[in-house]
Amino acid sequence: xxxxxxxxxxxxxxxxxxxxxxxxxxxxxxxxxxxxxxxxxxxxxxxxxxxxxxxxxxxxxxxxxxxxxxxxxxxxxxxxxxxxxxxxxxxxxxxxxxxxxxxxxxxxxxxxxxxxxxxxxxxxxxxxxxxxxxxxxxxxxxxxxxxxxxxxxxxxxxxxxxxxxxxxxxxxxxxxxxxxxxxxxxxxxxxxxxxxxxxxxxxxxxxxxxxxxxxxxxxxxxxxxxxxxxxxxxxxx
Amino acid sequence: xxxxxxxxxxxxxxxxxxxxxxxxxxxxxxxxxxxxxxxxxxxxxxxxxxxxxxxxxxxxxxxxxxxxxxxxxxxxxxxxxxxxxxxxxxxxxxxxxxxxxxxxxxxxxxxxxxxxxxxxxxxxxxxxxxxxxxxxxxxxxxxxxxxxxxxxxxxxxxxxxxxxxxxxxxxxxxxxxxxxxxxxxxxxxxxxxxxxxxxxxxxxxxxxxxxxxxxxxxxxxxxxxxxxxxxxxxxxx
Numbered sequence: 001x002x003x004x005x006x007x008x009x010x011x012x013x014x015x016x017x018x019x020x021x022x023x024x025x026x027x028x029x030x031x032x033x034x035x036x037x038x039x040x041x042x043x044x045x046x047x048x049x050x051x052x053x054x055x056x057x058x059x060x061x062x063x064x065x066x067x068x069x070x071x072x073x074x075x076x077x078x079x080x081x082x083x084x085x086x087x088x089x090x091x092x093x094x095x096x097x098x099x100x101x102x103x104x105x106x107x108x109x110x111x112x113x114x115x116x117x118x119x120x121x122x123x124x125x126x127x128x129x130x131x132x133x134x135x136x137x138x139x140x141x142x143x144x145x146x147x148x149x150x151x152x153x154x155x156x157x158x159x160x161x162x163x164x165x166x167x168x169x170x171x172x173x174x175x176x177x178x179x180x181x182x183x184x185x186x187x188x189x190x191x192x193x194x195x196x197x198x199x200x201x202x203x204x205x206x207x208x209x210x211x212x213x214x215x216x217x218x219x220x221x222x223x224x225x226x227x228x229x230x231x232x233x234x235x236x237x
Numbered sequence: 238x239x240x241x242x243x244x245x246x247x248x249x250x251x252x253x254x255x256x257x258x259x260x261x262x263x264x265x266x267x268x269x270x271x272x273x274x275x276x277x278x279x280x281x282x283x284x285x286x287x288x289x290x291x292x293x294x295x296x297x298x299x300x301x302x303x304x305x306x307x308x309x310x311x312x313x314x315x316x317x318x319x320x321x322x323x324x325x326x327x328x329x330x331x332x333x334x335x336x337x338x339x340x341x342x343x344x345x346x347x348x349x350x351x352x353x354x355x356x357x358x359x360x361x362x363x364x365x366x367x368x369x370x371x372x373x374x375x376x377x378x379x380x381x382x383x384x385x386x387x388x389x390x391x392x393x394x395x396x397x398x399x400x401x402x403x404x405x406x407x408x409x410x411x412x413x414x415x416x417x418x419x420x421x422x423x424x425x426x427x428x429x430x431x432x433x434x435x436x437x438x439x440x441x442x443x444x445x446x447x448x449x450x451x452x453x454x455x456x457x458x459x460x461x462x463x464x465x466x467x468x469x470x471x472x473x474x
Contacts (some may be wrong), residue, residue, distance in 0.1 A: 112371075128370055128371060129370050132369055132370045133365055133366050133370070134365060168473060168474075169473070171473060173473045201459075201462065202462070203455075203458050204462065208454075210454050211454035211457075211458045212455065214451040214452070214454055214455070215451075215452070217370070217445075217447050217448035218413075218440075218449065218452065220448075221441065221448045222438075222440075222472070224441065225438065225439070225440060225441065226474055228474075230474065231472060231473060231474035232474075233470040233471065233472060233473070234470065234471045234472075234473050235459070235468060235470060235471075236405060236406070236408060236410045236468060236469050236470070236471050237405075237465075237467065237468035237469075
């Protein structure tokens with residue numbers, strides 16, 4: 001498949017590398033490819049410059065958001081949640097219509113005036129979810145692009161686990177997905193299985209993305225408690 | 238120990254029965270004991286009348302909120318989240334000061350004007366969390382009763398699993414707790430161990446109760462997907 005991965009951070013890189021290894025043609029989308037390739041310092045999350053990463057992970061090509069998505073069979077939103085709607089508008093509705101879009105993002109608001117007494121586990125302000133409880137980023141994207149089949153997935157685990165669940169051991173751990181279109185969820189389930197996910201739970205329509213987006217505070221808290229991001233939840237039933 | 242269990246619903250009953258079996262002296266608190274004992278029909282959640290339950294589970298006594306708590310060494314809030322602050326005000330600050338209060342409740346708002354497109358798994362409106370994201374019921378209770386040691390626990394699982402985790406099998410599943418006082422959390426951890434909990438994670442101070450209260454939408458969604466409440470999450474790390 002021809003797959004567009006939107007975003008050049010840890011999530012985008014994890015998917016791009018794994019999809020390339022699985023034999024797919026991957027184009028990574030970014031706002032300004034020249035600027036992305038010109039960066040020489042690690043980003044604020046400690047990721048090495050994209051050009052250095054690309055040298056170590058040959059295969060994916062880099063393009064602007066619209067160009068990356070034009071011929072894609074499948075689109076993965078790996079942009080930061082606060083930027084996702086803007087990035088998708090740059091892609092353009094015409095390049096998203098009729099396609100499956102996997103939304104991996106968390107709607108982290110780092111600029112909320114609400115005082116949050118916790119620092120994030122990485123230092124700096126602790127993000128607040130926006131929207132929360134009565135709406136979700138996935139639903140916002142679906143409303144903005146009604147001809148696109150949005151599936152929420154991957155948003156509950158660290159980037160490296162999204163694409164390589166087996167690295168957390170044999171016992172199995174759970175991936176939740178949400179979406180309004182059964183065929184789209186079927187395609188995403190196939191991709192999850194190819195990545196190595198075994199325990200996949202379809203939560204229902206896209207309103208259930210609220211439930212997994214709202215795992216964000218538990219995720220951040222567990223990073224603080226455990227001191228790492230190599231964890232996930234397993235549904236026992 | 239002399240333990241006050243506030244609330245006569247499924248959560249209060251599960252704790253009262255288990256604590257009695259463990260040899261504790263349990264007083265169940267309710268707003269109006271005579272009215273509670275006079276009920277002859279199942280409540281809206283399908284629980285049998287309290288008097289019938291009490292006949293099958295001898296040991297606990299029933300008293301008004303204040304009377305039940307006056308001589309308690311430990312207090313368990315098993316009232317519905319929307320009623321918890323009111324119930325605790327009826328208990329009275331003087332009967333809560335200096336004591337450990339385990340808050341098991343979820344701040345479910347069933348009257349929110351926000352239209353939620355999901356019905357609850359039990360039919361009727363789907364509750365919306367209030368507060369959410371930037372505050373929690375546990376913190377509200379702590380602010381209202383600053384001399385009480387509030388510990389959030391039990392709120393992520395069904396009533397029957399709170400008091401009998403072993404019924405979900407040998408593999409183990411996780412109980413999270415939050416609180417500002419280390420000694421209080423130590424007491425609650427001992428109680429959890431007596432109930433049979435093996436995988437107990439201290440998430441940190443009471444602001445982390447936001448994280449576990451925000452599991453409510455995932456819980457409700459999983460009840461819908463699985464068709465039962467006999468499940469929990471296990472932290473794999």
